[in-house]
Amino acid sequence: MSFLRIESLARRYAPEGPPVFENIHFGIERGEFVCILGHSGCGKTTILNVLAGLDEASSGHVFMDGREVRGPALDRGVVFQSHALLPWMSALGNVAFGVRSRHPEWSRAEVEARSTRYLEMVGLGQALHKKPAELSGGMKQRVGIARAFAVEPKMLLLDEPFGALDALTRGTIQDELLKIVQATQQTVFMITHDVDEAILLSDRILLMSNGPCAKIAEMVEITLPRERTRAGIHHDPQYYRIRNHLVDFLVNRAKDFARDTPDHDPRHPPRVRPGAILPEPLATD
Ligand SMILES: Nc1ncnc2c1ncn2[C@@H]1O[C@H](COP(=O)(O)OP(=O)(O)O)[C@@H](O)[C@H]1O
Ligand SMILES: [Mg+2]
Structure with a gap:
């Protein structure tokens, strides 16, 4: 069982309307840095708030270190957008x-x-x-x-922490975050809409489709060596392949991932290793 385990999470605001997201399943291992990428409004902040214990899901469970999360606690640290x-x-x-x-x-x-x-x-x-x-x-x-x-904390939850900063400052803080995470082996779950930031920092990226009924459509393993620098990462031949895959998802595939995508088992979103193999486009129609 993963260090952090999310099972069948769904959230609806109106009882009769469709859920913002549903069938959200994923795990995070101890020491792992996982980013979630998705368009605005798909429910990323809501998921993070549920992990933080600041919000409740309509259904589903969150377990950390073997215990169910039922409210905020100091074993989870949060950095908000502001x-x-x-x-x-x-x-x-x-x-x-x-x-x-x-x-x-x-x-x-x-x-x-x-x-x-x-x-x-x-x-x-x-x-x-x-x-x-x-x-x-x-x-x-x-x-x-x-x-x-x-x-x-056992787990850090970061909600677009650099979104409001200018590009130069953001770069400097990303470098600092990378250094601290490499030194402390901190487990991190981070929301971003910046593809390059996600590649620089992550071990794994979760791609979330658009809402309503948003889902984790894919999990992308970042196969670049863990010792990364902002200046050096672009020279790795895998970099652009990974980047293209992520951008293609956001631009072309996130919106087609509708309520009843055939053959998609939300418990097992496809694992893609775009650094190692050229990914096949997902069949969504
Ligand atoms: N209190 C609320 N009442 C009704 N709808 C809400 C409320 N909070 C958020 N939502 C809706 O839930 C969806 C997901 O919001 P959010 O988690 O902030 O998305 P993201 O962080 O991915 O941009 C949005 O469509 C938003 O309109
Ligand atoms: Mg948000």
Whole structure:
């Protein structure tokens, strides 16, 4: 059984209408980095909120480390689309707040040492005592990342954490995230709509079809070597094959994956290894 297991998840808002998504099944292994790609409105944030315990599915189950998820807890850290920092606290205060909740028995010095270490990891060693209003958008988002990592949760849930940043800042933070994840073996589930970001960071990418009745249409294994850099990844001959496969899904196939796709067993979405073989287009008609 996978470290994180999602079984038969569905969510509907109107009782008589079609579900936003249904038959969502997937697993995430310990130490794995999994991204989910899909068009706006297919239900990615809803799935992430259910994993976080902040929302409830209409049906289905989520298990983490053998236990059913029934509400929010400090074993799952969340980074939201917008930074969600406490405005009256410094960067250090915001990070320490989570660390103190996780380790109430720690001394103030221990809490500050852990918090400082993670703020330094995201390049904010010089901004510990600044309030959110004194920080740029990119710096605020880094504080949010440090806050989630510093709790050292079993699982990190990231909802388009770099979506609001300019391309240069996004690149720098992606590099930092890559370094931290490689150093800590953190298990991560991340939503993005940026194909290149997904390839850079993921071990596996889940492709979600459009809603209503959205599904996980494919799981794509990223066969590029794990030691990746943003500058080097484009030189790997597999890179463009993977990229084309993902873009083709988003542009051509996501919308055709309608309610009753024949021969599609949602429990076993096709596994594609576009780095290793040239993928066949999925028959959807
Ligand atoms: N509170 C709500 N009431 C009704 N519909 C909602 C509510 N929240 C989200 N939705 C609908 O659920 C769908 C999925 O939303 P969301 O999970 O935010 O998608 P994504 O993150 O993939 O863009 C959207 O079509 C949205 O309109
Ligand atoms: Mg969303």
